[in-house]
Amino acid sequence: MPDRKPVGLKQTVTSLPPLNQLNALTRQGISLLTTLDTLLDQEYQALQERKIDQLQLLVEKKTTALQQLEENNQARNQLFINSGITPDKAGLQDYCTKLPDIDAKSFTQFWSELETILLQVNEKNQRNEQVISRSSRNMEQLLSILRGQNQKNMLYDQSGGKGNYAAQNRIGKA
Structure with a gap:
C-alpha cells in the first residue's frame, strides 16, 4: 500500500538537502565573508x-579566504544540485516553500545575512579597487613628468600597452 501524505500539509520531499548541513555551510560562508570584510x-x-x-x-590572507569561500560555495551548491534544486534565487525560494515554517525562517535568516555581508564585501572591494586605480594613474603621471613625456603624446601600441609617440609627432613637423 503506497504512503499517502495528508492533504493540506506542506509536503516534505526526502530528496531535500539536510537543513542542518545547509545552515552550517551558510554560517561558515558568513564567517568567511566576515573575515574577508575585515x-x-x-x-x-x-x-x-x-x-x-x-x-x-593581506593579499595572501585574502587569497586564502577567497579559496575557502569558493570551496564553501561549491559544497553548498553541490548539496542543492544533488537534490535536484537549482542553486539560484528561484531554486532557494522553491526549497524554502518545501520546508516547515520554522525551518524556512531559520534558513532564510542565515541566507539573508550571507547576502548582506556579500554585498558589503563587494562594496569594500570596489572601494579598494578605486584607490588602487587612482594611485596607479597618479604614479603613471608622476613617472611621465619625470621622464619629460607629455601625456597628450601617449597612445596605445599594437600590444595594447601605452606607447610614447612624441618622436613621431616631431618627425611629422619636420
Whole structure:
C-alpha cells in the first residue's frame, strides 16, 4: 500500500538537502565573508598609508579566504544540485516553500545575512579597487613628468600597452 501524505500539509520531499548541513555551510560562508570584510578594511588602511609589506601579507590572507569561500560555495551548491534544486534565487525560494515554517525562517535568516555581508564585501572591494586605480594613474603621471613625456603624446601600441609617440609627432613637423 503506497504512503499517502495528508492533504493540506506542506509536503516534505526526502530528496531535500539536510537543513542542518545547509545552515552550517551558510554560517561558515558568513564567517568567511566576515573575515574577508575585515581584511578589506585592513587593506584600505594599508593602501592609505602605503604600507607595501602589509599589503602583500593581506593579499595572501585574502587569497586564502577567497579559496575557502569558493570551496564553501561549491559544497553548498553541490548539496542543492544533488537534490535536484537549482542553486539560484528561484531554486532557494522553491526549497524554502518545501520546508516547515520554522525551518524556512531559520534558513532564510542565515541566507539573508550571507547576502548582506556579500554585498558589503563587494562594496569594500570596489572601494579598494578605486584607490588602487587612482594611485596607479597618479604614479603613471608622476613617472611621465619625470621622464619629460607629455601625456597628450601617449597612445596605445599594437600590444595594447601605452606607447610614447612624441618622436613621431616631431618627425611629422619636420
